[in-house]
Amino acid sequence: xxxxxxxxxxxxxxxxxxxxxxxxxxxxxxxxxxxxxxxxxxxxxxxxxxxxxxxxxxxxxxxxxxxxxxxxxxxxxxxxxxxxxxxxxxxxxxxxxxx
DNA sequence: GCTTTGACTCTCG
DNA sequence: TCGAGAGCCAAAG
Numbered sequence: 001x002x003x004x005x006x007x008x009x010x011x012x013x014x015x016x017x018x019x020x021x022x023x024x025x026x027x028x029x030x031x032x033x034x035x036x037x038x039x040x041x042x043x044x045x046x047x048x049x050x051x052x053x054x055x056x057x058x059x060x061x062x063x064x065x066x067x068x069x070x071x072x073x074x075x076x077x078x079x080x081x082x083x084x085x086x087x088x089x090x091x092x093x094x095x096x097x098x099x
Numbered sequence: 100g101c102t103t104t105g106a107c108t109c110t111c112g
Numbered sequence: 113t114c115g116a117g118a119g120c121c122a123a124a125g
Contacts, residue, residue, distance in 0.1 A: 005122065024107055028121085035121030036107040042122080044106050059107065066106030074106090103125075111117080 005031075006042040010052040012098050013043070018053075019082045020096045023060045030098035044068050056081070062092045 001007070008031045016022045024039045043054045046068060055077040059065035064085075067074035075085050084091055 003123080028107085033121065034108090034119090037105055037120070038107090038122035040106040041104080041124090042106095045123085046106095054106085057106080061108085064106085068106070071106095101125105104123090105121105107120090109117105109119080112115090 002042075002045070002047055005033075005035075005038065006045070006047070009039050009042045010048045010054075013052045013054055013057055015098060016053065016056045016096065020094050021056045021058050021078070021083060021090055022096055022098060023058055024065065025060045026096075026098050027057065040065065058090055058095070062090050062095070064088055064090065 009027055012027045012030050024036045027039050028034055028036045043057060046052065046054050055067065055074045057065070064071055064074055071088065075088065078085055078090070083094060
């Protein structure tokens with residue numbers, strides 16, 4: 001079991017509904033921290049790999065940010081979810097905020 | 100136990 | 113509009 005911080009990150013990731021995405025910033029803010037980078041780093045480890053849809057987490061300005069298994073794979077996964085991706089950019093309108 | 104790094108974000112030029 | 117620099121926190125080395 002990873003740290004509480006990571007656990008929180010993964011939990012928030014799970015809260016993202018299918019067909020929508022969220023941002024690293026939103027996650028960090030949701031857990032009451034500004035460790036945006038720590039969130040990304042935690043997801044890179046991704047001990048919950050298939051359990052948590054970490055591919056639904058992107059950067060704040062709509063870019064994909066990055067992906068451990070490759071951006072291309074991330075794009076493919078998101079497209080499967082019904083998310084439109086253009087030039088490695090996600091429509092900001094589908095970006096949601098975590099409660 | 101301190102230093103470096105990172106799937107980030109913001110601000111300034 | 114685009115590029116570079118600084119700031120932030122947590123985990124790994």
